[in-house]
Amino acid sequence: MSDLLQPMPANLLILGGTTEAYDLADRLAEHDGWHVINSLAGRTANPRLPAGETRIGGFGGIEGLARYLGECAIRAVIDVTHPFAARMGWNAAEACRLAGVPLLRLERPAWQPEPGDVWVPVETWADAAEALSQIGARRVLLAVGRQELAHFSGVENIWFLIRLVTPPEPKPNFPAAEWLYSRGPFALDDERALLDTWAIDTIVCKNSGGEATSAKLIAARERGIRVVMLQRPARPAEVTRAATVDEALSWIDDLNAG
Known part of the structure; x- marks a missing residue:
């Protein structure tokens, strides 16, 4: 033809x-x-x-x-x-x-909890911020994206390690925080080192699924670190x-x- x-x-x-x-x-x-x-x-x-x-x-x-x-x-x-x-x-x-x-x-x-996971499921970011206070979190890895940071900037008595791909504009004012800019995928050994180096006791993230950012969940499971997990919307x-x-x-x- x-x-x-x-x-x-x-x-x-x-x-x-x-x-x-x-x-x-x-x-x-x-x-x-x-x-x-x-x-x-x-x-x-x-x-x-x-x-x-x-x-x-x-x-x-x-x-x-x-x-x-x-x-x-x-x-x-x-x-x-x-x-x-x-x-x-x-x-x-x-x-x-x-x-x-x-x-x-x-x-x-979606990611599913496995034996050893300590997940706190939440439906909204407001729920996530409230959960941090309720569970007594002190040093938190915040892996939520730029648009969601405002929900946590007013939380008191918690130190945040905020991981983003690029700096937010404007940058929210956190009372106590360190900013870390990096792009996944993240290797398991690197996630282990990050949690240990910064003495993280809680992670906040979305249930995005996939392998690119799942290593932090494995590292958290190994250490018994809590994960405040935002559930997917309908x-x-x-x-x-x-x-x-x-x-x-x-x-x-x-x-x-x-």
Whole structure:
């Protein structure tokens, strides 16, 4: 068949920013049947660009996303945003329903407590800050992201080791804190050394899942260190889900076959 008769690739929108989203885009770059458009929220300066076309910034809510899906003839959407990017998940579900576009949610499995873990599950950051006082935490590794720091800046009688990828602007005023800037994945031996060096007795983090930042949980388990763990927010139950990139690719293949 000549090039003139080859069917045009269908447009596939990846709502990305996560490791799985980059992996999926790389795998789809070798797939002749799809033209990949990656959507990044734009919260990270100079982000690594995934394979395929990339757009940066919001869509303008549900109606804006639905309009974009129609104007760009999007054949399918895969939501691979962070497990805690719940608003985007709800917007994507409703926009795809309005536009009649198939939607898949690709989400890494949540961490599950294992024997020896001392987890304190919480539903909100306010609950997490209150839990620190209730359990008598004194030296806390805060691994929560820049946008959540304000919930903890007013907590008294606790020293914080605040680990971030980049400095926040503006920097919240903590009465007692040390700032540490680094990007995962974090090796287990490094996490052990960090907890020991700074005499950490409590960790605060999100249940993000995945391997890139899970070493701190193993190191905490070994030392009996408490982990105040923010649980994942709810997402639309009716959306089809995949736990791995391979499962997502199978879903895409099924669309082609349909």
